[in-house]
Structure formats: structure tokens, C-alpha cells
Amino acid sequence: MSNDRTVTVGTATAEPGTAVRGVIPVTTLAGGTPLEIPVVVVNGGAGDGPCFWVNGAIHGDEPEGPLACQIALAEVDPAQLSGTLVLCPVVNVPAFEAAERGNPADTFTYDMNRIYPGRPDGYLSERVAAAHAAAMGPVADLEISIHSGGAHSFLDKAIFVDERPESVELATAMGPGWGCIMSSFNPSGSPMAYMKELGKVGITVELGGRSATSPEAFARVGRELADSILNILRHYAMYPGEASYPSPRYKGQQQALLAPASGIFLPEPGVEFLTMMKKSDPIARIVNVFGDTLASLEAPADGMFFGLRALPNVTTGDWCCFFCKVEGTRD
Numbered sequence: 001m002s003n004d005r006t007v008t009v010g011t012a013t014a015e016p017g018t019a020v021r022g023v024i025p026v027t028t029l030a031g032g033t034p035l036e037i038p039v040v041v042v043n044g045g046a047g048d049g050p051c052f053w054v055n056g057a058i059h060g061d062e063p064e065g066p067l068a069c070q071i072a073l074a075e076v077d078p079a080q081l082s083g084t085l086v087l088c089p090v091v092n093v094p095a096f097e098a099a100e101r102g103n104p105a106d107t108f109t110y111d112m113n114r115i116y117p118g119r120p121d122g123y124l125s126e127r128v129a130a131a132h133a134a135a136m137g138p139v140a141d142l143e144i145s146i147h148s149g150g151a152h153s154f155l156d157k158a159i160f161v162d163e164r165p166e167s168v169e170l171a172t173a174m175g176p177g178w179g180c181i182m183s184s185f186n187p188s189g190s191p192m193a194y195m196k197e198l199g200k201v202g203i204t205v206e207l208g209g210r211s212a213t214s215p216e217a218f219a220r221v222g223r224e225l226a227d228s229i230l231n232i233l234r235h236y237a238m239y240p241g242e243a244s245y246p247s248p249r250y251k252g253q254q255q256a257l258l259a260p261a262s263g264i265f266l267p268e269p270g271v272e273f274l275t276m277m278k279k280s281d282p283i284a285r286i287v288n289v290f291g292d293t294l295a296s297l298e299a300p301a302d303g304m305f306f307g308l309r310a311l312p313n314v315t316t317g318d319w320c321c322f323f324c325k326v327e328g329t330r331d
Ligand SMILES: [Zn+2]
Pocket: 058, 059, 062, 113, 146, 147, 148, 150
């Protein structure tokens, strides 16, 4: 099938069969430099198809999305692609430059994953979200936002969906190992929620974070996420090759366990990510500087944890464990 359409996102206009870099302009900063979101549009030369949009680093302490995008960009041949692949490696640029979850200069709308579709006349991060949403909304059909455990935690493969069949389908297309598929705890304010408002499909995926940024571990995480981008392209017949899928696929709800005490966070020996456990099975302890146990964390239900704190220093109320209360399997 011939493809005679161009695709424009921000300043990037891509003819069929080309990959073009550009930016989504937001505003100008006090020093006179522009605040803009980098983007690359890969317009397929092999035929028509959907537009699959990948977002990274909405949280600035999560560099896994940018790595996945650059691997996918290097490997996807525009001539063999049907439809369009849009990569936004770093959505929250000021937060990424600070290596913090949010833009430290914006204390009013710090968490950018809670404010979509933003406000064009709002606080600075709201304006970033508004510019991003305005660019993505009319163009994207399918969207994934790549997250991780950031500066404090490691998260293994986990996905949040809105439970529409098309949302679960996109999650399943992430591929082998991605069977922890939970209902979103975040019904508004995220890019996936915005996509749903538009009648389109978005999901939130998690992999990586602290303790997986050593050379081999970070490369592995980027490779796995890039494999998922390629697997999604194959699932939707946008790229040559066979897709593969997770088995089993679990259905559940996230419960984030917060530290009941301050001290040093010590996971119990032998506990494993993404492995079924029983309610009340031990997960971790918090000890004081002398080694006395101050608190224990236990499985709040039958299920599995997909994330653990990887920064041992812990203060009461900090994130410690990301648990999936498993409700069953998806068949
Ligand atoms: Zn995140």
C-alpha cells in the first residue's frame, strides 16, 4: 500500500519513510533559552497504520524511557514501518535535568503524571503537560508512558490499564514477562487517562529504577523496553515479524506500602519480584541504626510485589513496596 501522508508533531514534519527530529515548544525561560520537549516522528514508508506514541521521563528521575526510545529509534527502519511511531524520550525536561521526579522550580504542580491534560495558562509543569497533550491528542492512537522506580525504588515489569479490552490488548502486546497487569489507580491526570477521554488507548508501564542503573542492568532494562516497543509494532501489524505475549497474565490492584517507621529498609532474604505470595508473608523489615527491628512489612493480600525500595535509608511515610493484590488471571 502506498503512503502519501506527512505527519507533523511540533516542529517535526516527516514524509513517509523518514524519521525527523524536532521539538514541541512550551515557553521561554528567564535566561532566554526555550523550554521545549524533544520529539522524533518516524513516519512509515510501508503503508498506512495507527500512530503509536511513546513517552519517557514524565518523572525526571526515570531515565529508562529515554534509553528505550533511543534503542527503538536506532532499530526501527522507517521504510519497513506501516503507520507512525512517535517518540518523546523526555517529556518533563526541567525534572530530567535535575534528575528529580518533578521540576524542582515548580512546587505547585510537581508531579506531572497527575495533571494531564494540563493548563495552557497554568503553572509551569501544567503548561508543559498542555503543550504535550495538545501535540499528542490529535495524532496518537496508541500510547505508552514508560516509568520506573526512580531515585528510590526498583520496579519490575508492571502495567496499569483502564480495563477496556483495547487497553488490556495494548498491555498484552508489551510481550513476555509483562503479565502483572493492574487496574489504574490514577483515573485522571495521567497521559493514559487523557487518551481515554479522547476515546483512544494509553497505558502506563513500569520497569527499572534505583539498583538497576549499573551498566549491565541499565542496558538490560533499556533493551527489554525497546523489545516491547518493537513487539507492540508487530502486534498491530506495523512492522515485520511475529509478536509474542506474556503468560500468565494477572489481574489486580496496586497497593503501595508506606514506611511505618524510619530507619534502614531491609528486604527479607529470598523474597522475589513478581512471585505469588500469601497474605501476611513477610516482605521486609525496618531496623534502627543498631539493628533492632522497628517494623515489619507483610503482604497485604494474596498477590505479588513488583517494586521494592532500593534506597535503604527510609523515613516514615516513604514508599517501600509496590504490591499487586492479585484478583485472578486474564484469559
Ligand atoms: Zn514515574
